[in-house]
Amino acid sequence: MPQTATPLLSVQGVTLRYRTKDHLVTATYRVSFDVYRSDRFVIVGPSGCGKSTLLKAVGGYLRAVEGQIKLNNQEIVKPGPDRVMVFQEFDQLLPWKTVKENVVFALTASGRLKGKAAEEKALHYIDKVNLSAFANSYPHILSGGMKQRVAIARGMAMEPDILLMDEPFAALDALTRAKMQDELLQLWDDTRFTVLFVTHSISEAVKIGSRILLLSPHPGRVRAELHSEGADTKAPDGRRLEERIEELLFKEAATQGGISHD
Numbered sequence: 001m002p003q004t005a006t007p008l009l010s011v012q013g014v015t016l017r018y019r020t021k022d023h024l025v026t027a028t029y030r031v032s033f034d035v036y037r038s039d040r041f042v043i044v045g046p047s048g049c050g051k052s053t054l055l056k057a058v059g060g061y062l063r064a065v066e067g068q069i070k071l072n073n074q075e076i077v078k079p080g081p082d083r084v085m086v087f088q089e090f091d092q093l094l095p096w097k098t099v100k101e102n103v104v105f106a107l108t109a110s111g112r113l114k115g116k117a118a119e120e121k122a123l124h125y126i127d128k129v130n131l132s133a134f135a136n137s138y139p140h141i142l143s144g145g146m147k148q149r150v151a152i153a154r155g156m157a158m159e160p161d162i163l164l165m166d167e168p169f170a171a172l173d174a175l176t177r178a179k180m181q182d183e184l185l186q187l188w189d190d191t192r193f194t195v196l197f198v199t200h201s202i203s204e205a206v207k208i209g210s211r212i213l214l215l216s217p218h219p220g221r222v223r224a225e226l227h228s229e230g231a232d233t234k235a236p237d238g239r240r241l242e243e244r245i246e247e248l249l250f251k252e253a254a255t256q257g258g259i260s261h262d
């Protein structure tokens with residue numbers, strides 16, 4: 001995406017804080033980045049660097065104490081159907097509703113669609129995640145990976161401006177995780193949706209992302225922004241992208257008196 005285009009999502013100088021009983025916790029410090037339409041924008045960084053907090057703020061669940069977050073040039077002040085979140089947990093579905101009903105419910109409850117139109121849209125996206133045969137099944141008979149597929153179908157059926165994914169595959173076994181990553185890329189090839197994806201896995205970031213934002217350890221600051229080809233390609237200096245990211249995240253931080261690589 002040409003960087004002269006207007007960003008879909010603009011995060012400028014954003015500091016995010018939690019107020020606990022005893023003290024203030026700064027989760028991110030003056031973080032800035034822009035996401036353009038059809039970007040697969042991945043935020044990667046060590047545990048506790050504020051990735052989930054950033055996603056919550058983009059979702060409209062947390063206000064910045066400094067800086068601004070804008071979607072389509074409008075400041076984000078509350079949650080909205082233009083941003084849909086997919087989480088890591090498998091219990092995101094309503095257990096008393098079938099796969100189809102779960103997706104339909106999201107569409108009708110948000111006022112997006114109703115009746116036949118909602119059902120058709122739901123079935124379209126259930127098919128996209130290869131779960132047509134399970135449209136009338138209840139969540140308890142599905143595997144973890146299948147439940148995540150339903151959560152993705154539900155998110156995509158809402159046709160949000162941006163899909164927010166918080167470590168959606170982290171709780172899956174390695175093989176299922178790799179398969180789900182491939183499927184997500186296939187879905188992106190089909191529909192070119194915009195996704196903001198959070199992970200602490202460098203290999204996942206390299207595979208999923210077209211653009212990768214590296215955050216430093218707590219409190220999260222922008223360490224670098226990189227482009228990815230969707231594979232672990234070598235840079236002109238011969239280093240693999242994964243190695244380069246590791247170096248930026250850990251070695252350079254360590255030499256600056258930051259953290260060590262555990």
Ligand SMILES: Nc1ncnc2c1ncn2[C@@H]1O[C@H](COP(=O)(O)OP(=O)(O)OP(=O)(O)O)[C@@H](O)[C@H]1O
Pocket residue numbers: 018019020025026027045046047048049050051052053054200218
């Ligand atoms: N509800 C909360 N109240 C107080 N502090 C919080 C709260 N949620 C998160 N934090 C703190 O904010 C910082 C950032 O947390 P966050 O969950 O955003 O990090 P993360 O990068 O997503 O980590 P992980 O990869 O482990 O999920 C951490 O220091 C965390 O302890």
